[in-house]
Amino acid sequence: MRKIVIAGNWKMFKTQAESAEFLSGFLPHLEETPSEREVVICPPFTDLSLVSQSLHGSRVNLGAQNVHWEESGAYTGEIAASMLIEIGVRFVIVGHSERRQFFGETDVSVNLRLKAAQKHGLTPILCVGETKQQRDAGETESIISTQLKKDLVDIDQTHLIIAYEPIWAIGTGDTCESKEANRVIGLIRSQLTNPLVPIQYGGSVNPNNIDEIMAQPEIDGALVGGASLKADSFARIVNYQ
Numbered sequence: 110m111r112k113i114v115i116a117g118n119w120k121m122f123k124t125q126a127e128s129a130e131f132l133s134g135f136l137p138h139l140e141e142t143p144s145e146r147e148v149v150i151c152p153p154f155t156d157l158s159l160v161s162q163s164l165h166g167s168r169v170n171l172g173a174q175n176v177h178w179e180e181s182g183a184y185t186g187e188i189a190a191s192m193l194i195e196i197g198v199r200f201v202i203v204g205h206s207e208r209r210q211f212f213g214e215t216d217v218s219v220n221l222r223l224k225a226a227q228k229h230g231l232t233p234i235l236c237v238g239e240t241k242q243q244r245d246a247g248e249t250e251s252i253i254s255t256q257l258k259k260d261l262v263d264i265d266q267t268h269l270i271i272a273y274e275p276i277w278a279i280g281t282g283d284t285c286e287s288k289e290a291n292r293v294i295g296l297i298r299s300q301l302t303n304p305l306v307p308i309q310y311g312g313s314v315n316p317n318n319i320d321e322i323m324a325q326p327e328i329d330g331a332l333v334g335g336a337s338l339k340a341d342s343f344a345r346i347v348n349y350q
């Protein structure tokens with residue numbers, strides 16, 4: 110049976126004070142959340158320590174938004190896996206399209222980051238997805254297939270989550286139709302050696318579309334951006350019907 114994982118990616122939002130306010134509104138809602146659902150929050154690096162302390166004893170897991178492949182060194186602006194582990198991080202987003210688009214990440218660096226995460230016991234959430242232009246050109250399958258082939262070289266598929274995030278659906282309100290997301294996620298699964306890898310959908314997930322998204326048989330969770338920033342909205346998402 111595949112795991113269900115709902116993760117909130119806060120991107121570059123929330124100060125520590127705002128994180129604390131979010132958690133005081135969000136955590137009480139988890140009493141209604143079925144125990145088999147895994148819930149993850151991925152705050153900015155500066156909030157990780159505080160959020161880690163606040164989550165202690167709760168069922169919510171802590172995630173980070175990136176990890177470097179070296180153990181330490183002169184890599185200004187980067188973070189090592191051991192630093193994340195030390196403060197209680199268990200998951201890490203790798204290869205988000207915003208990292209690929211704005212910060213020059215390539216399939217080679219994504220692969221190195223995945224390996225470093227797994228070496229230290231972090232479960233990576235690998236993001237793949239196509240642009241609007243690639244979709245319109247009928248390249249969705251080939252783009253995703255190439256990303257997977259390159260990103261997953263020598264990667265252990267027992268400690269891995271994949272997020273299918275069509276880039277055109279991120280932060281636009283233009284959700285990928287749930288049956289289409291289901292179809293693409295099925296294609297992703299057919300390329301994996303481990304059929305139990307949870308595969309999430311991400312891209313304008315919100316309280317109004319989560320039920321339909323999670324009703325799709327291939328979709329094992331969601332990677333949520335904007336709608337994970339408000340306690341009520343993220344609570345409704347983790348407590349989908």
Ligand SMILES: O=C[C@H](O)COP(=O)(O)O
Binds near residue numbers: 279281312314
């Ligand atoms: O990591 C999350 C995704 O980029 C989705 O963001 P969004 O829910 O704001 O569209």
